[in-house]
Amino acid sequence: MSEMSRNEPGGGRESGDAEEKKPQKVGRKRDHTRDEKILEATIDILAESGFDGMTMDRVAARAQAGKATMYRRWSSKAELVRDALAWMNRSHLDLDNLPDSGNLREDLLLLIRPQSMAEEERKFRVLAGLGSFLQHPEFSETGTAGIFDSWAEANLQLMKRAAARGEISEYANLELACRVITSSSAFRGLIERKPFEKAFYADLLDGLVLPALTIRREPRSSTR
Amino acid sequence: MSEMSRNEPGGGRESGDAEEKKPQKVGRKRDHTRDEKILEATIDILAESGFDGMTMDRVAARAQAGKATMYRRWSSKAELVRDALAWMNRSHLDLDNLPDSGNLREDLLLLIRPQSMAEEERKFRVLAGLGSFLQHPEFSETGTAGIFDSWAEANLQLMKRAAARGEISEYANLELACRVITSSSAFRGLIERKPFEKAFYADLLDGLVLPALTIRREPRSSTR
DNA sequence: TAGTTTCGGAACTTTACAGTTTCGAAATTG
């Protein structure tokens, strides 16, 4: 988040220099509830129409805001989108409250409840419509890391618990398995643009991931 | 390919109707070597700067062509890009001349020779920069199918041969394994934008795909 | 109350680029 601040009453950090911009206290205060409304409208429109279809005028209209209000907070469309992505990804999976059924397959499936998947699909749609905006490396991480990393981390914890239970092989490459799950799901959602169905996910687990994790013998070492 | 034709000497298909446009033979002939130069410049710039960074003026300048020449062949930027993608994907993997070392792992690795991988990475860069242009379903297939499908098909044939040799389980889901290989590679190239190294590919094979394919017991049936 | 800053809304300016037209030169045909 990098919003410009000018008439912020709370953030009065004392500056060492004398000629610094001291927090002015005169005038109407900035209404922070507008921020979220604008970010929400931004994500809404990104999900509907992608980056190119998202115009500042449309966002302003959707958020019932004036463009002056928007440009007082974000100096460009790129900055607004960057912050909107961060805002979208603020709700991570709750890593402290993961399913624990005693069975890895069940745990992995419980992770993708229909409710949370609707959210994720929306995020996918936003990402897919982002297009070449994701090109810029500075924004690429903001856009993707928030979604895939937290999911991969959750999967990894489930797998580690399964390993501790002796449910899967001690030789299994858990990080690789997690990457494959997220990669395959992302490819399906972002590139193929197919809906994320439970059957697809179950096939991926049963046909490839779980068999590989439960293999008994040591895998061949990689060639480097 | 859907280029407009007007002064084409060769394509004189006799028209049944009397008032049809008959192939005129007068005037300077169209120089077909310009087509390829323009398509090449298009792909060049797409790889460098993505769809948004590719302007018709830039392509014209790079190809040493006039814009009139371009619009005589393609009626819009979208058409030009579509044909350029098809042109880029004209060199498929040679499915009739696949490696056959007698070992699946070796075959799969032989498929990604460094030389062909440089080509593929370039294609990945083009696709990544295509962004929201890929949104349009009509072009999505042109863009992705040419790259991933032929590769997945080659992998599938190698796996089928390995299955015939008894090298991998009869229960293995070969199509799924191929999809996972292409998906993971595409995610790495398109989303993470990391280089496609042989070590990554070998890890994927050794850590996940080959173990899953060589599993002995029947996998759990998928939940639908 | 006077001064300042916010608000939504709308008009405005600027810029980038797709697509069109024009130009003189070169090919091609009859």
Added chain:
DNA sequence: CAATTTCGAAACTGTAAAGTTCCGAAACTA
């Protein structure tokens, strides 16, 4: 040769959207 169509190059047109400015009203401070 004359007519026609191509070529590269450049000028031109139209439009969409980013970014700016102005407006009257509201909120806040001193």
